[in-house]
Amino acid sequence: MRKKKTLSEYSTGELVLYRFRKNKLAMLGVAMFLFVALFILFAPLIRPYDTVVKQNIADRLQGPSSEYIFGTDELGRDLFSRILYGGRISLFCSLAIIAIAFVSGALIGGAAGFFGGKVDTVLMRIVDMLMSVPSALLAMAIITALGNGVWKLVLALAIGQIPRFARMVRSSVITLRNMEYVEAARCFGISSMKIMLKHILPNGIGPIVVSATLTLGAVILSISSMGYLGLGVASPTPEWGTIISENKVNIQYYPYLGIIPGICIMLTVMSVNFIGDGLRDAFDPKSKN
Amino acid sequence: MSDYLLEVNDLHVQYNTDDSVVHALNGLNLRLKEGEKLGLVGETGAGKTTLALSILRLLPKVGQIVSGSIKYKGEELLDKNEAYMLGLRGRRVSMIFQDPMTSLNPVKTVGNQILEVLNLHFPDLSKDEKEKKVDEMLQLVGIPASRKGEFPHQFSGGMKQRVVIAMALIAEPELLLADEPTTALDVTIQAQIMALMGQLKEKFNSAVLLITHDLGVVAEFCDTVSVIYAGRVVEHGAVEDIFMGNENHPYTKGLIGCIPDLSKDEDRLHPIPGSMVDARSIPEGCAFADRCPHCMDICRKIIPEEHVNGTHSVFCHLYDAIKEGEK
Numbered sequence: 367m368r369k370k371k372t373l374s375e376y377s378t379g380e381l382v383l384y385r386f387r388k389n390k391l392a393m394l395g396v397a398m399f400l401f402v403a404l405f406i407l408f409a410p411l412i413r414p415y416d417t418v419v420k421q422n423i424a425d426r427l428q429g430p431s432s433e434y435i436f437g438t439d440e441l442g443r444d445l446f447s448r449i450l451y452g453g454r455i456s457l458f459c460s461l462a463i464i465a466i467a468f469v470s471g472a473l474i475g476g477a478a479g480f481f482g483g484k485v486d487t488v489l490m491r492i493v494d495m496l497m498s499v500p501s502a503l504l505a506m507a508i509i510t511a512l513g514n515g516v517w518k519l520v521l522a523l524a525i526g527q528i529p530r531f532a533r534m535v536r537s538s539v540i541t542l543r544n545m546e547y548v549e550a551a552r553c554f555g556i557s558s559m560k561i562m563l564k565h566i567l568p569n570g571i572g573p574i575v576v577s578a579t580l581t582l583g584a585v586i587l588s589i590s591s592m593g594y595l596g597l598g599v600a601s602p603t604p605e606w607g608t609i610i611s612e613n614k615v616n617i618q619y620y621p622y623l624g625i626i627p628g629i630c631i632m633l634t635v636m637s638v639n640f641i642g643d644g645l646r647d648a649f650d651p652k653s654k655n
Numbered sequence: 656m657s658d659y660l661l662e663v664n665d666l667h668v669q670y671n672t673d674d675s676v677v678h679a680l681n682g683l684n685l686r687l688k689e690g691e692k693l694g695l696v697g698e699t700g701a702g703k704t705t706l707a708l709s710i711l712r713l714l715p716k717v718g719q720i721v722s723g724s725i726k727y728k729g730e731e732l733l734d735k736n737e738a739y740m741l742g743l744r745g746r747r748v749s750m751i752f753q754d755p756m757t758s759l760n761p762v763k764t765v766g767n768q769i770l771e772v773l774n775l776h777f778p779d780l781s782k783d784e785k786e787k788k789v790d791e792m793l794q795l796v797g798i799p800a801s802r803k804g805e806f807p808h809q810f811s812g813g814m815k816q817r818v819v820i821a822m823a824l825i826a827e828p829e830l831l832l833a834d835e836p837t838t839a840l841d842v843t844i845q846a847q848i849m850a851l852m853g854q855l856k857e858k859f860n861s862a863v864l865l866i867t868h869d870l871g872v873v874a875e876f877c878d879t880v881s882v883i884y885a886g887r888v889v890e891h892g893a894v895e896d897i898f899m900g901n902e903n904h905p906y907t908k909g910l911i912g913c914i915p916d917l918s919k920d921e922d923r924l925h926p927i928p929g930s931m932v933d934a935r936s937i938p939e940g941c942a943f944a945d946r947c948p949h950c951m952d953i954c955r956k957i958i959p960e961e962h963v964n965g966t967h968s969v970f971c972h973l974y975d976a977i978k979e980g981e982k
Contacts, residue, residue, distance in 0.1 A: 381764070483716075546757040552713050553752075554745030554772045554822065564771070568762045651762055651806040 385648040392644020398637035402630070406453035417447040419602050427620055436626050439613055445623065449630055452604035457634060459520050460585040466524035468578050471531020478532070479539030480562055486536075493532045501526030502588065509597045519598030523588055527581065534577060538570035545569075572646040579642025583635035606631050659726070660830060660862050661687040661710070666723035668705055668714065668886070675935045679705040680886040681942075682723070689829065692856065692863045694877035694894075696870060696910065700931045702886040703866040707750060707832045712740050727830075746776040749823035753835040755815035759807040765818045766803025769793070769825055776826045788825065795858075796821045796851060813844035820852065827859045834866045849876050870914060874898055879966075882907050885932045885942035887958075892967035902964065904971050905947045941972065949973050 386392055405412070422442035430437045436445035478489040496504065501523075508522035542548065543566060551561050590607015592598040599605045601612050606627045613623035663685040670677040679702045687693050695703050708714050710725055712732065725732045727748070732740075744750075752758040760768060766789055773785045780788070790800035796817040807815055816836065823831060833852065837845040849872060856863055865877055873880055873894070880897045882890040882904065890897065890904040897907060909927035929946040938944065944954040953972050962974045 546752055546754060547760045549713070550750070550752055550758040550819070550822075551760070552744070553711055553750040555741045555743065555775055556745070556771070557741055560775075564763075565760050569760070649762065651764075652808055 381651075382645075382648045386644050389644040389647055391640050392647075395637040395640025395644060398633055399641060402453065402634055402637065403457065405450060406457055409447075409450040409454065413444070413447040413450055415447075415451065417444045418451045418604055419443065427616065429620070430622060437620070437622050439609075439623060440616055445609070445626060448604040448609055449606065449627055452606050452609055452627070453630065453634075455516065455599055455603070456586050456589060456606040456631070459516060459589055460582055462520050463524045463527060463585050463589075464578050464582055466520070467527035467531055467581075468574075470524075471528045472535045472574070474528065475532035475535030475537075476539055476562065476566075479536040480543055480558070480566070482540075489532070490536070493529045496525065497529040497533075502591065505588070505592060506595065506597060509592070514598065514600075516599060519589065519592060522598075523585060523592070526588075527585070530581075531574070531578070534574055535570070538574065539566055542566045542569050568649060572649040575649075576639075576642045576646045579638045582638045583631065586631055586635070658688065659686050660689045660691075660728060661685065661864070662724075662726040662729075663706070663710070664724045664726070666706070666709065666725065667721040668702070668709055669719055669721055670715075670717045671719060672717060677934045678886060678937050679718070679934060680709070680723075681937055682887055683883065684888055685881060687830070687862055687864060690856075690860050690862055691879060692865065692877045694873035694880040695864060695866045695883060696868060696873055696880060697883040698868060698910075698931050700934065701883045702934075703883065704834055705886075706883075707834050707864070707866060710832065711744055711748060711750060713744075742776075745772055745823075745828070746826045747828050748830045748832065749826065749828040750832040750834060751816075751819055751823050751836045754839045755812055755819050756839065758819055759815055761807055764804050764806055765798075765810070766793075769803070769818070769822050772822050772825050792821045792825050793818075795855065812840055813848065816840060816844075816848055817851065820848070820855065824855055824859060824861070828861055831856070831861045831863045832866070833863060835868070836865075837869070837872060838867070845872070852876070870898075870910060882910070885934065885937055887942065888970070889943065890967075890969045890971075896965075896967035900967055902962075902967070902969060902974060904943075904969050905949050905973065906943050909946075941970075 420443065422438070424442065425434070425438050426440055426442040428434055428438045428442075434444050434446065436449060439445055439448070474489050474493065478486040499507075504526045505519075505522040508525060509518055512518040512522070548561055548565055551565050556564075587607055589598065590605060590611060593600055593605055593608040594611045599608060601608060609627045610624055613620075617624040663683055666680050666683045667678075668680040670679055683702070683706060685693075685695075685706070695706065697703050705714070705718070708718070709720055710727075710732065712735075714720070720733060723733075727743075732743075735743075759765065763771075769789045769792060770785060773780065773788060777785070789803060793800045793803055798814060798817055798821070802810075807818070810818065816839075820836075831852075836852070837848050840848060852863070853876060855861075865873065867873060877894055879893050880891070881888045882897070884906050890907050892900065897903065898911070903911075906927070909925075912925040913927065915924055927946055932938065932942050932945065938955065940956045941947070941954045941959055944950045947954065951972055957972075959970045959972045960975065962969050962971070
């Protein structure tokens with residue numbers, strides 16, 4: 367039999383993983399997320415791309431059946447295919463947006479909070495400038511300047527999300543850098559960089575991760591609102607938000623056209639929230655498990 | 656090579672705030688021999704913690720060392736660069752903080768926190784050797800090694816302070832700065848922690864600078880005592896000189912007078928009248944003059960000279976008056 371490790375033999379990272387795995391809701395979140403992500407990832411194996419754009423007017427507005435699992439839309443396009451391929455943009459772009467905004471926001475906010483003084487003033491005024499422009503308007507301006515395209519859309523929306531992360535990280539770093547254990551760490555000769563990574567980051571990351579996962583839903587919707595405005599992703603290229611908006615006239619009589627993509631968005635956001643919540647608990651040693 | 660491990664000469668430290676300058680240390684002198692236990696006694700705001708942070712060069716940004724020198728083994732610390740100080744902190748000079756509740760990182764196991772200090776200062780040891788040292792150190796401070804995987808919130812206050820002591824001593828520093836290590840603990844635990852520090856000090860032969868306002872702890876633990884007031888040493892001597900001598904500084908007398916004496920039938924304690932001098936405007940002459948029962952005209956004009964009597968030295972005009980009288 368394999369010797370069971372005692373708690374002390376785990377590194378801090380392993381402990382976080384250990385606590386995460388013990389959290390049932392978080393594991394459910396992972397399962398749901400993998401379920402959705404695998405379908406999307408292997409979409410070409412399930413349906414060829416043709417079916418996404420192929421119009422079949424004879425079969426328009428068919429309810430879910432064995433032939434069309436999720437039914438068809440106004441133009442007779444297979445909703446299942448559209449959702450499979452639409453998820454590529456919705457899911458992966460929104461994750462990319464969150465990742466970019468999270469990392470750059472954390473770097474900016476972390477530097478501003480940790481160094482303070484002039485660095486703080488300069489960085490935060492730049493962030494304030496970004497913040498003073500409504501994020502949808504900012505994204506529109508950036509896309510207009512850069513031109514249409516999925517990656518440009520990602521960049522534009524990510525820039526709009528940076529300020530919130532920068533502000534949040536900065537405030538938690540400022541709180542934490544004045545904690546006595548950070549001062550104690552200095553007294554033991556630990557360098558600023560290590561204090562930042564090993565003492566401040568693990569203490570402050572919990573709430574920020576949760577907030578990042580909660581932002582995901584909003585980001586999916588903002589991708590679709592950009593699409594609605596004809597920026598970034600436009601019909602006929604499918605995307606979950608766009609699917610809902612292009613079907614909105616028919617939703618009253620054919621509710622599955624709104625419900626099914628809505629459920630997809632909900633499942634994704636919910637699974638990511640569960641994961642985020644699980645991560646928050648895992649980062650906190652006081653959580654019971 | 657000087658005889659002293661730590662030599663602080665005429666140290667002036669101030670905090671520059673937006674609207675005023677706070678003079679925290681005003682010409683502080685201190686000598687500490689290797690292996691010596693020096694108690695630094697004074698009221699809140701006397702500059703005790705400022706001194707400890709100055710030695711480690713970790714004053715907050717508003718703090719500024721104006722003049723003076725801090726020599727460690729004959730080397731001037733104020734001239735060293737940050738890299739040198741990083742190697743010194745925790746390795747050769749360690750610090751124990753007042754409040755063990757907040758001086759441990761809540762998200763790291765205590766074992767890992769002690770290990771971090773080892774990793775930093777002894778990167779060449781193998782993983783097993785380091786683990787072994789951590790285990791030994793925990794046992795030394797009276798914590799079973801099996802608890803090293805636990806987090807700070809699973810320990811009581813006294814246990815946390817033991818962990819902090821383990822962190823401070825794992826690199827076997829030559830000097831330990833203990834900033835009110837027992838203030839946040841209850842009395843029975845205080846006695847245990849002081850006893851533990853005494854034992855470990857013998858084992859590692861570290862010098863200790865004990866910062867406290869608890870005269871009882873000082874009398875029990877220290878070899879020598881410096882009493883500081885408004886950022887200056889007003890009296891220095893062996894423990895016996897301070898507690899049993901007769902030529903004390905009026906401030907020291909006042910401090911000792913504040914301790915309740917159960918052998919006498921008295922209803923009231925004798926606090927020192929007034930409060931700590933405002934460090935934004937240190938008066939000319941002796942800073943204690945306003946609160947001193949023996950204040951003379953000269954006290955308000957000239958900073959008193961040192962009066963040395965064997966191991967005992969006092970900075971007070973009272974004794975030059977007496978000496979003048981003898982002549």
